Structure formats: C-alpha cells, structure tokens
Amino acid sequence: MALEKPYQDIPGTIIFDAEQSRRGYWLNQFCMSLMTEENRRRFKADERAYLDDWAMTEAQKDAVMQRDLNECMRLGGNIYFLAKIGATDGLSFQQMAGSMTGMSEAEYRDMMVKGGRSIEGNRFVGEDGDAQASHQPQGQTHQQGDQQRPESK
Amino acid sequence: MALEKPYQDIPGTIIFDAEQSRRGYWLNQFCMSLMTEENRRRFKADERAYLDDWAMTEAQKDAVMQRDLNECMRLGGNIYFLAKIGATDGLSFQQMAGSMTGMSEAEYRDMMVKGGRSIEGNRFVGEDGDAQASHQPQGQTHQQGDQQRPESK
Amino acid sequence: MARITASVYTSHVPAIGVAIDQGKTAEPYWQPVFQGYDFSKQWLKENRPDVIFLVYNDHATAFSLDMIPTFALGTAAQFAPADEGWGPRPVPTVIGHPELASHIAHSVIQDDFDLTLVNRMTVDHGLTVPLSLMCGQPEAWPCRVIPFAVNVVQYPVPSGRRCFELGRAIRKAVESFDEDLNVQIWGTGGMSHQLQGARAGLINREWDNEFLDRLISEPEALSKLPHVDYVREAGSEGIELVMWLIARGAMADIAGGPPPKVTHRFYHVPASNTAVGHLILENP
C-alpha cells in the first residue's frame, strides 16, 4: 500500500497500526476475555484448550503460552491488550515491559531508577544504541555474546 | 443554552437532539431491549412489571402502555427506537407513522398512494397546512371538530 | 491502483426489503418501484465492482444510545444481517474488505476525519435493502462491501458540507491503495419522508427532484444546504440525504476530473412512507 509509514525505522518498536490490528484481532480479543475472573481461571486451568476457542494462529497461541511478548507484538498483539495476560500472571507493567528487553527484573528496575533508557543511538535503526538489534538481547545473562533467550521471563 | 436550534419552528415535528436524547435515554433503551424474543414475551405478559425494571418516568411508562407515540416522542423517544414497540405489536412503519396523525390506517395509506402529505402550509408553525396544530387531529373520526383521540390506534 | 468507477444513490426503505423477501415485487403497489431498478440490476451485472463502499445509517439496530458514532467504518471480515425485530432478513452475509477498509481508515483519519472503526456489528435494512434492490436475491452478494454508517438519528448529525469533504477524502484514500480494484461508492437513504408526529407522511416531490438535479450538476453548492432545510422541506427523516453527498464527493469531477455520466435516474412516490429516488453516476 502506498501509505507512508514513517515509523518503521525506529529500533525495537512495533507500531500498532490498522495492519497490525487486523493481524492480531483474535489475539487481542482473547486478551480482553481475560478481564473476568471466571475466564482467567479457565485459562489458567488449561491454557491450550482455552486458546483453541479463539480463531488465533498456531504461532499466536505458541507465543502466548511461552509468554513471548515480543513475538506476540510481532504477531499483532498490542501491549495494553497483552497486559491482561500479565495481570492474569500477577505481573506489573514494569515487569512486562522489562521482560521484553532480556534484562532481569532487577536490572530493568535499576535502569529506570537511574533515569531510564537513553535515547542516544536509539532513534533510528542502524545507530549504535542499546536497543539496536546488534545489542540484543540485553542484560547480564547475555553479556558474553550469548544469544540464547533467558530461561524464564 | 445559547445554541441555535433552528428546527423548532417546524409544525408537528420533534427533532431528536442531545437534549431529547437525555430526556428519553431509558425510554429508548427499554425499546432496544425488545429486540430479543424473550424480552418481547416478558413485556407482553406484563407490560407494567417489565416497564418498572427501567428508570423511566411515570409519564413515559403511561405513554408506552397507551401506545401514544406522539407523547413518547415528546418525552424523548426516537422513532427508530419506538419502532421496536411497533414490531412487538406486529405493526409496520407505515402503521406506526399513520397512528401519529389521527388518521385511520386506510386514510393514511390512501394519502401516501396519492403522493403523500403536501409541504404547502406545513413548513413553518403558524401556516395553514394540514399538519398544523389547528387542524389536529386529522382523519374522518375528527372531522366534526371532535377533539377526542381515536378509540384505538 | 484502486479507483472509484461509479456512484449509486438509492432510498433504503425497510418495506422494500419486506416486499422482496415475501415475493411481492410484482404486486401493483410495488411493481412501479422495482421497475425503476430493472435497468440498474442489469447495469450492475455488466459493471460488477470488486468492492462497494456502502454509505448508510444504522436505525437503532447495531448502535443503541450506549455509543453514537458520527462516522463508523466497518473494518471486519464479515457482517451478518441484523434482527430488527422481525428476525434477520434472508439475505447473504456481507463480506467485507478489511485491507482496503483499514487503508481508507489510515488515510482518512490522517486527513482529520475522526472515524470510529468497527470490527463487530450487524447490518440493518439501511445497508441490505440497497443491495437487494441492485442485486436481486443472489446466494451471495456479487462483491465485497465496506459498510460505512453515518449518524443521522441523534442531532447534531454531520453537516452536508462535512459529508461532501469526507467523500473527497475517501476518493483520495481509495486511489492510494496499491491493488487494482474497481470500487463503487453508494449513498443511501431518503428521499423525502417523515415518520413522526402530525406531519408524518410528508413528501416533497419538487424539492426531491431539485435535489437530484443539483446533486448531479452543482454538488458543492448543494453541500452547503443547512440541516434545517432538509428537515423543513423533506421531512424529519429526509435528513438521510446528507449521506448521498459522501458518495457524490468521491466522484472524479470534484477532484478536477470530467463531470460524471448520468447513467440512470428514477423517482417514485410512495414506498410505504417514503419517496424513492435513485441515480447512477459513472466516472467517464
């Protein structure tokens, strides 16, 4: 499509536009369903069975079960919807946001207390900031050039 | 309020604006509830009891029970909402519209087939058209200057 | 590139739907109404679009007073016919065009139209009756349909001018869509009718026909008509005609192109309480 999407050159950032929204429609509607206690209980009792009630792709279901929020975002999820999964798991917004960076909870909290992530080098894809793909994932666990995902988020 | 409402000098016409909408909120929401078979059944079984479940005024409830659509309009009803009452009673839009004029069903249908009500004299309050208050209600039953409402609509 | 090839204008009276669904189209009362669409059905077969952008209004069906959007664009994959109190009409489900709809949303919102996007709604006679009039009773509608619902129920409704400008923005949006699509835009509702009060049954044949004339030849001037003129002259429900200006604003001449060809014009009184008006305009 010929529409300008000037927001595609920002590192580590997915904009929830109409296209992403279409992609993630059922994923996000599934998330909304977790706003009642009854549904949270059913989901926790058997995640797979609960997910199978929704017209989500296999990839979306997998990403939810692995709590891979970055993958959920790529597959059309929106953070305010995905936060309902976090609420179900008892996580705060800070824990959820931190989980997407590869940092431990303490590392992320520390970064925030020290003034947050710097904008320098993180404005455009290809600069040298800490949010650039070349520096991913972040956090102690990954400092030795280890490209594995952290064990548990 | 200082907003212009230039539509208040049209005879026999109530415009459903934000003010009417506030006035008629529960009346109209009651009407919407009649869009399920279950609710239509409950309403028909005991109109008064059903109406008492809604935060409507006594005047609104009376107008509904008497099927006085003109009064319903004055009290904040909107014709597309009120049409759900008509549907419950098995009436068409033509029967409902006709019922507000004082004409019999046949008289109103006849008027429509002959080209409808003329605009002449019906643009402004105070002209001499057939929709002016001085000529109300219309229809055979009222031709002798009889100001009574028709027995049944 | 997608392009708007034609616009269609028609009333959307519920009783017309009932007449079609109950097989009454040949009855003396209805025959003159449907005759006016014989040409149109044939024309649509020969000029089948890929997508119809269908401008209509919801009649307290999908939208209650809980939420009243001025402009609601349907971006879903499908829209089922609504139960308006007598059961859903026996017509096909509407298949949407989420990609084009989302694209239009993107473009039109950036042009300062404050749309509401809708992914779940049923569609009432306002949308299905025009399809029935133009397509008859097929197993499936002949193409995809993007529903666009305009609030003309609770005042203030959008001005004719606003509707016209929106049409212009929709045209621009459609033309920036990469896929090669033949798109028609339909404006529905009206013409003169009043469903309420002592003035119920009002018809204004002269005014309606002047509206048709001006819609064809001087739509921009026509778009400046204030609401109160519609209500006074064409009845309280005649205000639906502002929706025709959205379709008209999307035609080529408004963006500097040649004037449209008047392919068909029809007017008849009555269908139930309403004056039936109908136009087909084609971009040359």
Next chain:
Amino acid sequence: MARITASVYTSHVPAIGVAIDQGKTAEPYWQPVFQGYDFSKQWLKENRPDVIFLVYNDHATAFSLDMIPTFALGTAAQFAPADEGWGPRPVPTVIGHPELASHIAHSVIQDDFDLTLVNRMTVDHGLTVPLSLMCGQPEAWPCRVIPFAVNVVQYPVPSGRRCFELGRAIRKAVESFDEDLNVQIWGTGGMSHQLQGARAGLINREWDNEFLDRLISEPEALSKLPHVDYVREAGSEGIELVMWLIARGAMADIAGGPPPKVTHRFYHVPASNTAVGHLILENP
C-alpha cells in the same frame, strides 16, 4: 456563562494508582513523585471547579477492538471505575455533567469534529489516576467530570494539530453554555515512555522538558509536530502527549486572550516505566 479557568496536565501511570491505593506514597521510591503534587492538591482545593473536562485515553478497558472511536465524549450521568484485571480501583464513581456534555457535543460536532457520544462506559486509570493525584483519596470527587477519551492505541491516532483545534472548539462550546460554571480542562498521559520491545524503558528528559517549554510558550507551533517525532523521541507510548494539546488549545490565549500564568511545573523520572510531567496553567 461557563468559562474555562485553568488547564492541568499530568501523566496517568497505573502504578501511581496502585501506590496510592496501597498506601505507599511515603515510600522512598514514590515520595518524590507525590511531593510534586502537594502544591497541586492545595491549589485544587482553593480553585475548585464545577466541572472538569478530562481528556484521557482508554487502555483496552472500556473499548476493545470491537469499536475504536477516535474521540469519545461521555454524556452519561455517571461512570464507574473499571476492573482492569486487578479489580476496580477503590475510588469514587465519576459523576458526569450530561447537560454540559451534550451542549459541547452539539457545538463541537457542528464545528466538524466527528465525535462518538458514549452513555455507558467504565473509566480506567487514564482518568482516575489524575483525579487521585490532584484530589487525594476523598469520599467523593470534588466536582463533576466529563470524560473525553482519545484513541492513542491504534494508529492512526489523531494528529497534534487536530487535537489542538479540537481544544479550540471545546473552548468555544463551553463559553456558549448559559449556566455560570467554572470549568477546568485536563490533559493527561505521557510523558516519555515505551512499554514494548527492545527499546522498553526509554526516557527522554531533554525532549520532555522542551515539550513542556513549548506547550507553555508556543503551543500552536508544537501542535504541528508529526506523530513519528513523538514515537521516535518519547517512545511508542509517548504519543499520549498529543492529548495535552487538546487542553492547551482550550486556553484563552489561543482565542486571542492573554497568555496563561504558569502556576506549577513539575518533572520527575521514573514512575514505573514513565517520566512524570505536570503543569498547571491558569487563565488570568
């Protein structure tokens, strides 16, 4: 005649609500945040409005993807706090002002803003956290509140320019209301924050403070900033700051009056993932 006397700007971070509700405001982490609002609480007591027109965004709470209104104006008599997944916040129900809200709707829609009117919705932290910050923990909120929800979740969101112009139209609407009301307009959300992906935790102190400077002194120029600048410089959720422009556009200087008095200004990092910014501007 009703008039807008002041505008208030503040972040609306959910964790701030949690800290208040759980009595943690004196903890070392939170103390510096709440200290910034000590003055404001006193000020609000001394300058209690009759109505707050509160601009915020819903965070997938009242609005799912079923319906996404660009601008939603609450015209109901009351709005209950929402259950966002942890149960509703223990705060008072919001009492609306249906008469003024309907009046504003009437005026603003006629000025070509395509509002969605909402008569049934719950309100989430976007609306309740600013009230808590400014009012503490009262039994009832000190005045009526008209909720105005802006879509900043799904792109495209309204432009800064559009928001600013809307503020202007709201001012005009308020001033044409006959009753003598003291109305404040609040803009909430932001400042820099990003809740997603590898760039989560982004804070841009310099940019935020320049935003505050320009919001005070050259709001019209600031309103022309494109969305992508917000996202790039202030994080994906920093886009919420466009809502501040609605409040700013409603101030007297925009309509040719004198510049506002900067009654209070505060900035602190962090509250959870977010930079907290806060301003009080008064019309002289």
